[in-house]
Amino acid sequence: MRIINRHPSRGLSVFLAALPFLALLIAYIIGSNARLAINPADKILPSFAQMAATMHEYALVPEKRSGEYILWSDTLISMWRLCTGLAIAVVISLVAGVAMGFIPWVKAMLTPFVEAFSLIPPITVLPILFIIVGLDEISKITLIAIGTAPFMLRAVALGVDEIPKELIVKAQTLGASTWQMIVRVVLPQVLPKLIVATRFALIPAWIFLISAEAIAATGGLGYRIFLVRRFLAMDVILPYVVWITLIAWTMDMLLALLQRRAFPWFQPERTK
Amino acid sequence: MTAVVFDKVWKEYGDQVVLEQVSLEIAPGSFVALVGPSGCGKTTLLRMLLGEERPTKGTIFVDGKPLVPEPNAERGVVFQRYSVFPHLTVLGNVLIGLELKASPLRGRLSGAARSAALEKAKGMIAAVGLGGSEDKYPTALSGGMQQRLALAQAMICKPKILLLDEPFGALDPGIRSDIHALMLELWNSSAMTVVMVTHDLSEAFRLGSRVISLDRQRSRPEEIQRYGSKISMDIDVWPRKQARHINGNGAGGHAAPALA
Numbered sequence: 001m002r003i004i005n006r007h008p009s010r011g012l013s014v015f016l017a018a019l020p021f022l023a024l025l026i027a028y029i030i031g032s033n034a035r036l037a038i039n040p041a042d043k044i045l046p047s048f049a050q051m052a053a054t055m056h057e058y059a060l061v062p063e064k065r066s067g068e069y070i071l072w073s074d075t076l077i078s079m080w081r082l083c084t085g086l087a088i089a090v091v092i093s094l095v096a097g098v099a100m101g102f103i104p105w106v107k108a109m110l111t112p113f114v115e116a117f118s119l120i121p122p123i124t125v126l127p128i129l130f131i132i133v134g135l136d137e138i139s140k141i142t143l144i145a146i147g148t149a150p151f152m153l154r155a156v157a158l159g160v161d162e163i164p165k166e167l168i169v170k171a172q173t174l175g176a177s178t179w180q181m182i183v184r185v186v187l188p189q190v191l192p193k194l195i196v197a198t199r200f201a202l203i204p205a206w207i208f209l210i211s212a213e214a215i216a217a218t219g220g221l222g223y224r225i226f227l228v229r230r231f232l233a234m235d236v237i238l239p240y241v242v243w244i245t246l247i248a249w250t251m252d253m254l255l256a257l258l259q260r261r262a263f264p265w266f267q268p269e270r271t272k
Numbered sequence: 273m274t275a276v277v278f279d280k281v282w283k284e285y286g287d288q289v290v291l292e293q294v295s296l297e298i299a300p301g302s303f304v305a306l307v308g309p310s311g312c313g314k315t316t317l318l319r320m321l322l323g324e325e326r327p328t329k330g331t332i333f334v335d336g337k338p339l340v341p342e343p344n345a346e347r348g349v350v351f352q353r354y355s356v357f358p359h360l361t362v363l364g365n366v367l368i369g370l371e372l373k374a375s376p377l378r379g380r381l382s383g384a385a386r387s388a389a390l391e392k393a394k395g396m397i398a399a400v401g402l403g404g405s406e407d408k409y410p411t412a413l414s415g416g417m418q419q420r421l422a423l424a425q426a427m428i429c430k431p432k433i434l435l436l437d438e439p440f441g442a443l444d445p446g447i448r449s450d451i452h453a454l455m456l457e458l459w460n461s462s463a464m465t466v467v468m469v470t471h472d473l474s475e476a477f478r479l480g481s482r483v484i485s486l487d488r489q490r491s492r493p494e495e496i497q498r499y500g501s502k503i504s505m506d507i508d509v510w511p512r513k514q515a516r517h518i519n520g521n522g523a524g525g526h527a528a529p530a531l532a
Contacts, residue, residue: 166353175345
């Protein structure tokens, strides 16, 4: 039988899915053990016990100077920046995207501008933001918003464009005004697409967050890993990377769940 | 009762002439079936009547007044595809017409007004044979049921003119004949004028009270661009069909559905 027609059973699928993770874990353990056998003070591939001890300190023991739990205060401040930036991008993209996708005058006026603006590499805006709004929270939040909004805006405008013309004509034959069409036809159809766009925006949002924190910050997940990098503290960096990955994955899952629960009628093309 | 007049209507796209000097008077309450080969401009004619497109030359009159040049609640429509809102349930799809009329700002109703509208919508849903499916989304309906829903959605706004763009073209023969019966019932029991585009001649003669065929008069390659379609045949269907309430004797033999 051809290999493309052979499907693994459910149990086997779970095992196959776990395999790469296990392989990575085992490779790490072998490498770590080998290095620690030569030099017990090796910092590059710390043992799991070492990482657990460090994380215990970061998560459960208040720091002597500030009295804060470093992991949680880092997480809190990073999440606040990420979520505020994304929320601003969501609002901008929804308002401007619907207007651009639905109203020909706005479309004619804004489309070239947004296209040009979205070509600016957001990181290059960071120094401008530092100069104009200073080094504190606003510059980081603005960077995330600027970095993700143009892409989400275009996704929303495209989403409006993709609504079959027939449905818009139909709404008009039912007597709908432009505003009523936005409220009853366009928004409901475009919101699930906005969630999809937000899920895609999570990755760049994290990149901008970590970069901004690495360059100028006094706290946050990105700040921490770039701070301890100076001491080769892989026992902090590796668990932090895993932790960030876990948060990103959870956010993605929650958005996917929201999409399925709130818009049961919506099926993205690829799942049809 | 609404009369429609096409007065020397031309439609051109750039250099391509699609319709050439179409003049047509549609009597109030008639059911006109437009037939013709693909690309003859029958859908273009319908779109102009809908207000989605404008004639290049000439004027369309509805009840003696020039046509409003954008779609409105005067003219209902059922397309072959994308006729119902995928994000609304069956009930929501029928209710929306009433909600839009009554609530300019939110497009939604609440309280007693909503209850009354719900009652009306459910009656309409039952009349098209979709009772029991009120809470389903359109994706869960068959093609025939979706078109029934589209009819209910259009009819609840009591349009003066109902426009049908190959509405039953994608349906299986058995289902199609059921929905033909429904269509005749709806036409019989209301005061609307119907214009239907179809490529199925037997459908045209079964439903229409008048069948009009559009065709290009000249088809040599060097002429095809500069000469558009004209009305090539205009046939009154016998025995003469007429919406029941016009002659008042219940001709047609269909039971009237309970339309509010």
